Amino acid sequence: MEFHTYSSPHLPAHNDVAVVMRRVLYALVPGALAYWWFFGWGVLINLALCVSVAVGAEAAILQLRGRPAGRFLADGSAVVTGALLGLALPPLTPWWIPVVAVLFAIVVAKQLYGGLGYNPFNPAMVGYVVVLISFPRELSLWASPVGIGAHTLNLAQTLQLVFANHFPGGLNWDAVTSATPLDAVKIGRGLDKTMSEIGRAPVFGDFGGVGWEWVNLWYLVGGIWLLRERVIRWQIPAGVLGALFFMALAFYLSSPDRFPSPLFHLFSGATMLGAFFIATDPVSASTTNRGRLIYGAGIGILVYVIRTWGGYPEGVAFAVLLMNMAAPTIDYYSRPRVFGQSRE
Amino acid sequence: MAARFDKLFHFHGGLHLPGHKDQSTATPVVPARVPSRLILPLHQHIGQPAEALVKPGDHVLKGQLIGRAEGYVSAGVHASSSGRVVEVAERPVPHPSGLTALCVVIETDGLEQWRERDEPPTDYRTLDPSELRNRIRDAGIVGLGGAGFPTFVKMNPGAGHAIELLIINGAECEPYITCDDMLMRERPADIVTGMTILRHAVGARECVIAVEDNKPQAIAALQREVEAAGDPTVQVVTVPTRYPTGGEKQLIKVLTGREVPSQGLPADIGVVCHNVGTAAAVYRNVMDDQPLVSRFITVTGGGVAQPRNLEVLIGTPIADLVAQCGGYTDTADRLIMGGPMMGFALPDDALPVIKTTNCILVAARAELPAPRTAMPCIRCGECVQVCPANLLPQQLYWYAHAKDFDKIQDYHLFDCIECGCCAQVCPSHIPLVQYYRFAKTEIWAQERERRHADQARRRHEFRLARLERDKQEREQRLRERRKGAPQDTKKAAIQAALERSKAKKAAAGNAPDATAAAAPEPSGDAAEATPKPQSKENA
Numbered sequence: 001m002e003f004h005t006y007s008s009p010h011l012p013a014h015n016d017v018a019v020v021m022r023r024v025l026y027a028l029v030p031g032a033l034a035y036w037w038f039f040g041w042g043v044l045i046n047l048a049l050c051v052s053v054a055v056g057a058e059a060a061i062l063q064l065r066g067r068p069a070g071r072f073l074a075d076g077s078a079v080v081t082g083a084l085l086g087l088a089l090p091p092l093t094p095w096w097i098p099v100v101a102v103l104f105a106i107v108v109a110k111q112l113y114g115g116l117g118y119n120p121f122n123p124a125m126v127g128y129v130v131v132l133i134s135f136p137r138e139l140s141l142w143a144s145p146v147g148i149g150a151h152t153l154n155l156a157q158t159l160q161l162v163f164a165n166h167f168p169g170g171l172n173w174d175a176v177t178s179a180t181p182l183d184a185v186k187i188g189r190g191l192d193k194t195m196s197e198i199g200r201a202p203v204f205g206d207f208g209g210v211g212w213e214w215v216n217l218w219y220l221v222g223g224i225w226l227l228r229e230r231v232i233r234w235q236i237p238a239g240v241l242g243a244l245f246f247m248a249l250a251f252y253l254s255s256p257d258r259f260p261s262p263l264f265h266l267f268s269g270a271t272m273l274g275a276f277f278i279a280t281d282p283v284s285a286s287t288t289n290r291g292r293l294i295y296g297a298g299i300g301i302l303v304y305v306i307r308t309w310g311g312y313p314e315g316v317a318f319a320v321l322l323m324n325m326a327a328p329t330i331d332y333y334s335r336p337r338v339f340g341q342s343r344e
Numbered sequence: 345m346a347a348r349f350d351k352l353f354h355f356h357g358g359l360h361l362p363g364h365k366d367q368s369t370a371t372p373v374v375p376a377r378v379p380s381r382l383i384l385p386l387h388q389h390i391g392q393p394a395e396a397l398v399k400p401g402d403h404v405l406k407g408q409l410i411g412r413a414e415g416y417v418s419a420g421v422h423a424s425s426s427g428r429v430v431e432v433a434e435r436p437v438p439h440p441s442g443l444t445a446l447c448v449v450i451e452t453d454g455l456e457q458w459r460e461r462d463e464p465p466t467d468y469r470t471l472d473p474s475e476l477r478n479r480i481r482d483a484g485i486v487g488l489g490g491a492g493f494p495t496f497v498k499m500n501p502g503a504g505h506a507i508e509l510l511i512i513n514g515a516e517c518e519p520y521i522t523c524d525d526m527l528m529r530e531r532p533a534d535i536v537t538g539m540t541i542l543r544h545a546v547g548a549r550e551c552v553i554a555v556e557d558n559k560p561q562a563i564a565a566l567q568r569e570v571e572a573a574g575d576p577t578v579q580v581v582t583v584p585t586r587y588p589t590g591g592e593k594q595l596i597k598v599l600t601g602r603e604v605p606s607q608g609l610p611a612d613i614g615v616v617c618h619n620v621g622t623a624a625a626v627y628r629n630v631m632d633d634q635p636l637v638s639r640f641i642t643v644t645g646g647g648v649a650q651p652r653n654l655e656v657l658i659g660t661p662i663a664d665l666v667a668q669c670g671g672y673t674d675t676a677d678r679l680i681m682g683g684p685m686m687g688f689a690l691p692d693d694a695l696p697v698i699k700t701t702n703c704i705l706v707a708a709r710a711e712l713p714a715p716r717t718a719m720p721c722i723r724c725g726e727c728v729q730v731c732p733a734n735l736l737p738q739q740l741y742w743y744a745h746a747k748d749f750d751k752i753q754d755y756h757l758f759d760c761i762e763c764g765c766c767a768q769v770c771p772s773h774i775p776l777v778q779y780y781r782f783a784k785t786e787i788w789a790q791e792r793e794r795r796h797a798d799q800a801r802r803r804h805e806f807r808l809a810r811l812e813r814d815k816q817e818r819e820q821r822l823r824e825r826r827k828g829a830p831q832d833t834k835k836a837a838i839q840a841a842l843e844r845s846k847a848k849k850a851a852a853g854n855a856p857d858a859t860a861a862a863a864p865e866p867s868g869d870a871a872e873a874t875p876k877p878q879s880k881e882n883a
Contacts, residue, residue: 001663001672003679005689007778009764010680010712011361011519015726015771017719075719117720117772233725282724287738289728331739338756339356339593339733340606 021076023231027222034218038145038211041158042091053102054082061111084124091143101127122284125317144178145211181209182313194257208267216272223276232280239296240275247304274316284324291334298323349581353601357732358586368644368651375655382450382659383696385437389486391417402429405459419494420484424637424657427452440688461633473545483635488621492700499545501611508614510548514555515590518683521703523640526653528562532569538623551578556585588763643669646708647676663693675708685764719772727766737766744779
């Protein structure tokens with residue numbers, strides 16, 4: 001009798017990239033729902049737009065590169081990139097902003113480098129930074145959280161605004177957008193205001209910004225689930241959040257009136273999304289256990305530095321890209337001691 | 345060293361795998377039938393192949409030496425039953441790469457007629473360790489845990505290696521395999537006596553039989569035996585079930601907390617480790633003068649009708665064993681020698697079982713599905729979490745893929761034990777172990793080539809040097825002839841002529857001394873006596 005031969009090990013596979021990606025998407029759901037709850041329909045429009053453009057662009061490029069499109073689309077990585085960009089971009093931004101960001105992320109940052117597994121930079125963050133630098137005005141228009149702005153747009157109105165740049169009934173940008181808490185801190189500190197003065201603005205909530213604190217909290221919940229499911233490991237999130245917390249704590253304690261509290265930093269902007277979903281992109285991150293801690297800590301420190309002294313109110317995207325650059329070096333210097341090698 | 349092994353240690357990585365062990369332990373072990381034909385490869389161990397001592401037509405007895413160990417690291421091969429040699433030829437053997445080896449094929453007569461056997465020694469303790477080693481060497485005993493390293497080599501730790509601890513490895517961590525479990529349950533006395541013989545050979549202060557905690561019956565059986573012996577320096581230690589605890593280096597770490605140095609041997613840290621099956625084989629050899637002609641083998645998996653363990657004559661074709669286990673089921677799909685983690689797939693069941701065969705796993709289609717298409721590595725690092733050697737498998741893969749064989753050695757490729765944990769957890773289904781084997785083979789090939797090239801280069805350089813020296817010597821000779829010698833000879837000739845005429849003149853009178861000045865002969869070919877490099881190197 002004759003048999004098939006394959007190389008060992010022979011047991012059925014434990015795990016699958018598609019399963020990993022699917023779980024990441026599941027873990028994004030609570031945060032995304034909170035985001036939609038507080039910031040309106042623009043969030044869902046961005047998500048839908050980004051995911052469909054990402055999948056379309058991925059399919060087209062795979063076709064051009066002569067790769068089996070079906071197999072690579074099924075891994076779900078394009079959907080994750082699209083979803084992360086959808087959640088990173090301002091909710092009321094004109095339609096072509098997400099399109100440009102996603103096309104750049106998928107076509108340039110991912111596929112031109114060789115596709116899944118070969119991109120040295122986090123594709124979503126490359127796409128985000130490209131539009132952030134190229135279209136600063138559009139990227140600074142953030143929808144007001146529900147209950148703060150004078151007006152809340154319904155689905156039809158939002159669609160009209162996003163796709164036709166048409167405001168309903170004499171509204172304008174000022175009526176539907178407002179400074180984010182991070183913006184407010186940046187501007188206030190620029191005007192030498194104290195934190196207590198800045199904190200009186202209506203966008204500030206109980207421990208972060210209104211809405212933002214809950215969005216972050218739900219991303220945190222999703223992230224903890226990912227940890228429990230072993231989709232991600234603790235080192236990167238712990239590095240990011242730990243470093244950000246201790247940086248913020250040190251400056252806060254030295255001068256509580258000039259620096260926002262550590263809690264504010266942890267629950268503002270893209271902190272939790274960044275720590276659990278963006279920095280943990282395995283392809284562009286460090287891969288050793290020790291290296292991941294260093295890599296995460298680097299991101300945490302850079303986020304704090306950019307938020308506090310940089311030109312932009314939020315720094316997650318830049319921090320991630322800068323640390324992506326450092327990842328190979330970190331990996332090289334953080335190799336574990338191999339079994340049986342002497343302990344130096 | 346931990347004296348009582350109350351505290352066990354932990355090695356990095358590893359996996360909890362479904363055991364699938366119960367299916368083959370329900371029935372007691374019985375001897376397998378004597379097959380009509382035995383196929384005995386002369387290379388069933390690590391080291392040099394044995395040299396055939398028989399030719400077609402010879403009649404052989406059970407236990408008769410048919411292949412003599414050649415070189416130091418080698419092991420003899422014995423007829424596992426009586427009969428007639430019908431063939432001595434290259435045949436396919438069970439090997440991961442489907443290699444062939446010289447095999448002796450015996451047509452059995454069914455009589456199981458033993459060669460003459462010696463009486464057991466009254467007390468093996470009176471045997472000299474070196475005598476014991478020779479015995480084990482002649483008996484063809486090799487490590488029965490899977491690697492097949494000749495046992496006597498491990499019984500000779502060498503000067504400067506005082507052995508403190510002898511470990512008898514009954515961990516048997518790989519799924520499906522139960523032959524060691526059954527041996528421990530059914531023949532604990534053989535194992536314990538074999539252990540004391542092995543201990544005597546290396547002079548170990550302490551002995552430990554280590555068994556994973558998923559084998560309570562084996563532990564109880566050994567425990568009874570050890571208690572009956574009443575030696576406080578011998579212990580049965582239960583270790584946690586975790587793949588690959590049965591790996592020699594991992595087990596030593598678990599028991600002692602110490603790591604065998606990279607590229608080193610357990611003896612470097614005062615430890616020697618033998619498999620339980622090896623200990624039992626040593627017992628049978630010393631006490632009953634039996635060479636290694638049979639062993640316990642698990643025949644299991646969803647592709648076999650009645651999974652069980654058999655005591656099998658080495659050289660029995662796999663098909664014979666499966667037939668004795670109720671034959672194949674309809675779903676039989678893959679044939680694996682060894683376990684599902686480190687075993688290798690065989691193309692066909694006409695191949696024989698050999699000394700290192702612990703398990704024949706016939707897997708049903710659903711049980712071990714065909715591997716899924718490999719996707720690019722996403723550097724998730726799951727492999728890092730499970731690697732028991734604490735390597736970075738994703739980096740090794742990267743460099744193996746890029747064929748960067750210098751870099752891959754910087755990342756300690758040769759510390760990889762090929763346990764398969766990394767590939768098992770890989771979400772991209774990359775056959776990582778295959779990449780590492782490829783890289784290792786390539787590096788070995790390169791090293792061989794480099795050695796040949798170095799030799800060729802040295803030979804070439806030597807030749808150039810010799811030619812240069814010859815040339816210089818020739819020139820020197822010419823110079824000397826041109827300068828000194830030609831003038832001297834002319835002078836000498838004139839002188840001689842003058843003297844001849846003088847002599848003629850003086851012929852009548854007194855005869856003066858004839859002084860013949862001769863140019864010194866240059867010391868010609870002395871240099872040629874320097875040894876020439878050897879001719880063509882044996883490839």
